[in-house]
Amino acid sequence: MGILAAVLSGFVVAVIAPWLTRWLGDRIGWVIAILPLSITAYLFTFIPAVADGEVRQYSLQWIPVLDVSLSFQVDGLGLIFALLISGIGTLIMFYGGAYLQGHHQLGRFYVYILMFMASMLGVVLADNLITFFVFFELTSITSYLLIGFDHNSEASRYSARQALLVTAIGGQFLLVGLILLAIVGGGWEFSALVDQADVIQDHSLYLPIMILILGGAFTKSAQIPFHFWLPGAMAAPTPVSAYLHSATMVKAGVYLLARVNPTLGGTEAWQYTLTTFGAATMLVGAYLAIQRTDLKQLLAYTTVSTLGLLTMLIGIGTEIALKAAMVSLVVHSLYKGALFLVAGTIDHETGTRDIRILGGLRKLMPITAVGAGIAALSMAGIPPLFGFIGKELVYEAALDMDTWAVALAFIAVVSNVLMVAIAGITGIHPFTGPERETPKHAHEAPVAFWLGPLILGALGLVIGILPGLVDARIISPAISAITGEPVEVTIYLWHGLNVMLAMSAITVALGVVAYVFREQVRNLSNLTWELGRVGSEAAYDGALVLLDIVARGQTRIIQNGYLRFYFLTILVVLVVAAVYPLATYGDIEIAGDLNDIRFYEWGVAIIVLLGAYMAVRAQSRLAAVAALGTVGYGVATIYILYGAPDLAMTQILVETLTVILFVLVLYRLPQFATLSRPSSRARDAVVAVTAGALMTVLVLIVSNVQFEPPISEFHAEEAYPLAHGRNVVNVILVDFRAVDTLGEIIVLAVAGIGVYALLRLRLWEDRTEQ
Amino acid sequence: METLMALVVGALFASGVYLMMRRSIVKLAIGLVLLSQSANLLFFTAAGLTRGSPPLVPEGETAPPVPFADPLPQALILTAIVIGFGVLAFTLVLVKRVYQTVGTDDLDEMRSTDT
Numbered sequence: 001m002g003i004l005a006a007v008l009s010g011f012v013v014a015v016i017a018p019w020l021t022r023w024l025g026d027r028i029g030w031v032i033a034i035l036p037l038s039i040t041a042y043l044f045t046f047i048p049a050v051a052d053g054e055v056r057q058y059s060l061q062w063i064p065v066l067d068v069s070l071s072f073q074v075d076g077l078g079l080i081f082a083l084l085i086s087g088i089g090t091l092i093m094f095y096g097g098a099y100l101q102g103h104h105q106l107g108r109f110y111v112y113i114l115m116f117m118a119s120m121l122g123v124v125l126a127d128n129l130i131t132f133f134v135f136f137e138l139t140s141i142t143s144y145l146l147i148g149f150d151h152n153s154e155a156s157r158y159s160a161r162q163a164l165l166v167t168a169i170g171g172q173f174l175l176v177g178l179i180l181l182a183i184v185g186g187g188w189e190f191s192a193l194v195d196q197a198d199v200i201q202d203h204s205l206y207l208p209i210m211i212l213i214l215g216g217a218f219t220k221s222a223q224i225p226f227h228f229w230l231p232g233a234m235a236a237p238t239p240v241s242a243y244l245h246s247a248t249m250v251k252a253g254v255y256l257l258a259r260v261n262p263t264l265g266g267t268e269a270w271q272y273t274l275t276t277f278g279a280a281t282m283l284v285g286a287y288l289a290i291q292r293t294d295l296k297q298l299l300a301y302t303t304v305s306t307l308g309l310l311t312m313l314i315g316i317g318t319e320i321a322l323k324a325a326m327v328s329l330v331v332h333s334l335y336k337g338a339l340f341l342v343a344g345t346i347d348h349e350t351g352t353r354d355i356r357i358l359g360g361l362r363k364l365m366p367i368t369a370v371g372a373g374i375a376a377l378s379m380a381g382i383p384p385l386f387g388f389i390g391k392e393l394v395y396e397a398a399l400d401m402d403t404w405a406v407a408l409a410f411i412a413v414v415s416n417v418l419m420v421a422i423a424g425i426t427g428i429h430p431f432t433g434p435e436r437e438t439p440k441h442a443h444e445a446p447v448a449f450w451l452g453p454l455i456l457g458a459l460g461l462v463i464g465i466l467p468g469l470v471d472a473r474i475i476s477p478a479i480s481a482i483t484g485e486p487v488e489v490t491i492y493l494w495h496g497l498n499v500m501l502a503m504s505a506i507t508v509a510l511g512v513v514a515y516v517f518r519e520q521v522r523n524l525s526n527l528t529w530e531l532g533r534v535g536s537e538a539a540y541d542g543a544l545v546l547l548d549i550v551a552r553g554q555t556r557i558i559q560n561g562y563l564r565f566y567f568l569t570i571l572v573v574l575v576v577a578a579v580y581p582l583a584t585y586g587d588i589e590i591a592g593d594l595n596d597i598r599f600y601e602w603g604v605a606i607i608v609l610l611g612a613y614m615a616v617r618a619q620s621r622l623a624a625v626a627a628l629g630t631v632g633y634g635v636a637t638i639y640i641l642y643g644a645p646d647l648a649m650t651q652i653l654v655e656t657l658t659v660i661l662f663v664l665v666l667y668r669l670p671q672f673a674t675l676s677r678p679s680s681r682a683r684d685a686v687v688a689v690t691a692g693a694l695m696t697v698l699v700l701i702v703s704n705v706q707f708e709p710p711i712s713e714f715h716a717e718e719a720y721p722l723a724h725g726r727n728v729v730n731v732i733l734v735d736f737r738a739v740d741t742l743g744e745i746i747v748l749a750v751a752g753i754g755v756y757a758l759l760r761l762r763l764w765e766d767r768t769e770q
Numbered sequence: 771m772e773t774l775m776a777l778v779v780g781a782l783f784a785s786g787v788y789l790m791m792r793r794s795i796v797k798l799a800i801g802l803v804l805l806s807q808s809a810n811l812l813f814f815t816a817a818g819l820t821r822g823s824p825p826l827v828p829e830g831e832t833a834p835p836v837p838f839a840d841p842l843p844q845a846l847i848l849t850a851i852v853i854g855f856g857v858l859a860f861t862l863v864l865v866k867r868v869y870q871t872v873g874t875d876d877l878d879e880m881r882s883t884d885t
Contacts, residue, residue, distance in 0.1 A: 563798075563877050564791040571787060597774050605778050612785040615800055624800050631782070635807050638775070643824040643839030644814070650848055654855045658803065661859060665866045675793035675876055684791040692784025695812065699776035702816045710817075712825075712842040716834055719841075720827045728825035728834060728841040729848065737845060744849045751856035758863045 003058045003072045006039050007125060010118025017114060018107035029097015029448060032110055036089035036117060043082050046074050051473045053486055055191065057127065066130075067188045073127040075191075076477025080326065081124035081255050083474070084333045085248055089117045091452035095341055096239040098448035099348060109149060113240065116142035120248045124255055127189045129178045136174065136216070136252060140167040143249050147236045159232035162540065166219050166229040174216025174256075180209045185263070194262045194484050201267055210264050213256070214273060221253025221307045224281045225536035230307075231288075231300040238344025241296060245303040246337035251329070254310045258325070262484030265317055274315025275404070279411045281308025286418035290514075291525045295343040295353040298426050299336065302379075305415055306332045312408070313397060314482070320400050322479045323489050324393035330470070331378060331390040331460065338375035338456035339426050342368055345449045346430055351439030355425055360435035364442045369431040371453030376427020378460040380420040380511060381504060384493055386464035391416060391507070393491075395500040413507055420511020425518055467491035568684070571691045578694055582701075601641065608634035621672055625662040629655060646729045775815040782808035795868065795875045799861050806854040810847045817843035 013020075013035050021028045046056060059071035074082075096113065100106050119142055122135030141164070148160030182188045184203045185196040193200070200206060217223075222230035230250060234241045244250065257274065264270060285305030292298045306328065313325035345368050346361065347353045362369040378387035394416075398409040444450070463470055471491040480487045495501060514521050611630030618624035632655030639647040676684075715736060716728050725731035733741050782804050789801025817840050825834050825841035869875055 564793065567787070567791050594773055597771055601771060601774060605774050608778055609781050612782055612804060615804060616785045616788060621796060624797075628800060628803055631804065631807060635811060638778075638811065639814070641821065642771075642814070642819045643822055644844045644847075645824050647814075647844055647847055647851070650851050654851055658855065658858060661862055665862050668866050669796050669869060669875070672794060672796065675878075684788055688784040688788035688791070691787055692780040692782075694780075695783045695808070696776045696780030699779050699812055699815050700773065703772045703776070703818060710840055710842065712840050715841055716825055716838065717832070720832045726827040726829075728827065728838075729844045732841055732845040733848065740849065744853055747853050748856045751860045754860050755863045758860075758867050761867070 001058060002042060003056070003074060003125060004060060004070070006042055007072065007118060007121045009035060009039070010114045010121065014111045014114035014118070017110035021107035021110060026097070026101055028106065028110070029094040032097070032114070033090050033093035035114070036086045036093055039086040039121070040083065040090060043074075043079060043086060046079055047473050050074060050076055050079050050477045053477070053480065057191070059127070062128075062131070067182075068130040069128050069188075070131055071127040071189060072125045072131075073191055074125060075481045076474070076479070077255070077258055077481035078124045080330070080474050080478040081251065082121055084246075084251075084330070085117060085120045085124065088243065088246055088248075088333060088337045088456070091337065091341070091455060092239050092243045094448050095242075095344070095452045096237070098446060099239050099344055100237060105149070109237070112142055112145045112149065113243070116146060116243075116248070120252065123252050127191055129182055129188050129190065132190070133171075133175055133178055136220075136256075137168070137171050139249055139252055140164060140171060140220075143167075143233070143244060146240045146244070147233050149237055149240065150235070153235070156235040159229075159235040163229045163233050166226055166540070170216045170219025170226070173212045173219075177209050177212025177216065180205055180212065181260075181263070184209065190259055190263075197263050197266075197484070200263060206264075206267075207269060210267075210270060210273075213260060213264065217253040217256040218277065218311075219253070220256070221250050221311065222281075222304050223253070223277045223308065223311055224284055227281060227285065227304045228535065228537035228540065230304055231297055234296040234300045238296065238340060238347065241300070242337050242340030242344065245300060245340060246333045250303060250307055251333075254307060254314070254329070257311060257314045258482045261314060261317065261482050265314070271315050271317060275312050275408065278308045278310070278312025278315055279408055281305070282312060282415045283308070283411050286415040286422070287525065289422050290418050290518075290521055291529065293355050293522070295346065295355060295358075295426055295430070296340070298355070298422055299339055299343060302419060302422055303332075303336060305419065306336070309394065309412070309415070313394070316397055316401060316408075317483075318397065318400060319479065319483065319487060319489070320393065321397035322482050323475065323491070324390065324397040325482075326475050326478045327386070327393055327491065328390040330463070330475075331387045334456045334460045335375040335379040335387060335423075338371055338453040338460075339379065341449075341452045341456075342372040342375070343426065345445045345453075346442075348449070349440065349442040349445055355429060357436060357438060358430040359433040360431070361442055362431040363435070365431070365444045365450075367444060367450040368453065371450055371457045372427045372431065374457030374461055375453060376423040378457070378464070379423035379427065380508065381416065382508065384461070384464045386460045386467070388504070389464060389467060389491060389493060391504055392495055392500045395503045396495075399499065409503070413503060416507045417510040417514055420508055421514035421518060421521065424511070424515035429515075429518075464493060467493060564684075568687060571687050575687075575690055575694055578698070582697070604634055604637045604641065608638070619672060621666050621669060622663075624672070625659060625666065628662070629659045632658065644729075646727070771819050771821070772815055775811065775819065779808055779812045779815060782811065793877050795865050795877055795880075798877070799858070799865055802861060803854075803858055806850070806857075810850055810854075813843055813847055813850075 013032070017032070020031065024031055049056065056074040057071065058073075059069050062068050062070045092113070093110075096109060097106070100109055103109070116139060119135050119138035123132060123139060126132035126135055144160050144164040147163050148156050150156045181193065181200065184205050185193040185200050187193055187196065200209070219226045222228075230245075233244055233249075236244065282305050285301050285303070285308055289298050289301030289305065292301060309328060310325050310332075313321045313328065343353060345365070346358065349365065350358065350361070352358065374385070378385035381387045381391035394412055395409060398412050399405050401408060468490075471489055475491065476487060476489050479489060608631055611627045611634055614627035615624050615631065618627055632651060636648045636651035636655065639645070639651060712728075715732050719725050719728040719731040723731045723735040725735065786801045786803075786805030786808055789797045789804065792798065792801070820837050820839040823835070823838045825838045825844070827834050868880070872880060874880070
């Protein structure tokens, strides 16, 4: 029950957030932060049990017929992610309040980000596949709203749409993959599928399932070639970017990989795919990052790189690799959150994020500088920070492989060299050197701005010095959940003098060199800038243009705006759809007896037919109206002949009124003109006559068939005894079916009001003309 | 007699839809009238025709003498006639209004909302 409340409370508070914002004003950030803080505290209570290998589950029936239940579980993997989401969420909430202070849509910001946080918690705690998928898609939708928060900016809208399209299309693959997985594995719960790993991996559908699920994970976690949407997502307000990049959205894909690892992982296909894509993403992400000059873009591309690293490590799948993955996950969340928040603070205080303009802020913003510095050192992997441990473990995991060890280790070193340089550029460079002129004169920001980076930085330092705080409690249970069997790991800051330490030293040394010569490195890497034109982003743009063309083309054909073509289509479809079953049904009796017709019936029928023909052929409006009248009175006569005097009376009245109405407006109406070409008139005539013939045949068939005895027996017998009326038709109208008649009167009244309004309406144009 | 009426129904339907496929908006309105006549008559015929015996209860009796015309379709058609008139009145005024505002009676020139 508690888990359900923890997940869903975000949605509830989101609903009342706009009123809270109006009521609390500037203090809103601190108040909203209470929610993620209490969720974090609640999650902490799970740590002892989860560390002992327990898995807490909670399930609520949702759609029992489909085996879909709202089931959640807290295991090591879910817990580590949930702690990051709610913990960093707390910092984001009060930072956001300060960052967007006075923004007229602050309430909306909290609606979106709370729903987003709740969706993320749902993703990492869900046990049922469908529940998981629903929350997974909710993160796509809410991040769309967050990225497009500044909806007046075209860039923002473009990025939001890009993120939504890429992740939602991936989501469709994921859905199919999950359904296949459930069918093959015979269960809808992640926890149940773990035991079916052998069955699933031997199944012929294993490869399709894996590819489909990877489609969802790779798009969400911005793996090459889907990496391009992620840097665009920084169009969101900075607190959102910090949250999306550090702890949430993009980690959902990595989480998915880790979650299905015990079920799908361990095969060669899985290993090769994940390591290849992961390593490529890691390298390309770092390389693309070094080209940038915007603080947020630099950080965004390093996120791509880290996501590649995590994918690669999960692909390697050894215990040491998973250990490296979980440590890197925490390391990255801490420093990336801090550095993004610092980037936002710098932007807020100086009015720019361009690293070529920034410099010397340490005296103006000392506390922010401390937070940024610690985070940057962790990112660069300098001891004794947690990032150092992460990097050592990554190298160890790469070298530990049977094949490709050297290649992967080399890629990891190159990427990390670039990361060290970027850590310097983003976390140290803006604060060092001489003071520069910036668009705004900087001051130390208020507490809400520097508290977050400082806490995150400090955490990176404390865990780095005392890794024993987390290894058995948080990291080990997470690894156990990813491997599917209990694992005990311990983490040390000091590994001794070994290859990894040497590699670390080389990385840092080369990274410092790259930092010192950052201008040159950037200029050099910019020589390949043009390559971006042939990348996947260009393919995405091309696909959108193509979609527009196709949509426009088919709208021109289907929604062409010609009423008569719509009509023609309807008739042709009607005729074809009715003739085919009639022709195949066979055994249809058609009443076709013309012998019992009396001469006056012939007379009336011929008058009506002549009237209809005249109405069609009439060259003047008055002739057409006269013909219409003939038809109307003729039909009234038919009603009289066959025992319907009430109908005849009504028809005569209405017909008279119709003719009067036509004549009244007739001279306000345009002259008849022959507008269509002869060929289209012929075509319409053929279609109309065919449709008319079909109607005739249908009437003939229908009047021969009677499925049920008519209920009018009742009306006829009871009209007088029950309703004291001698005219059965009248009794039906005003007594048995009186409510229908009331409805009819209302329709007439509405039509009357419409007529009156149209006649009285003076359009603005008319007024100006008069 | 159903056969003859079926022919009338088909002919009215054909002329109605033919007029509705014209480009002139006035012809559209005339076609609409013919179409509703056709629909009413179709319903009337399909329910079965009975010559000259309206469903009226004579003095001193409690039910109409058999055979009598089916009263239920009559009640429904009566409603349809009246509503058809309402629709027609609205259509006519709308047509007049459109012609006045847009300045054309050619439906092909009324394809977009901008004039």
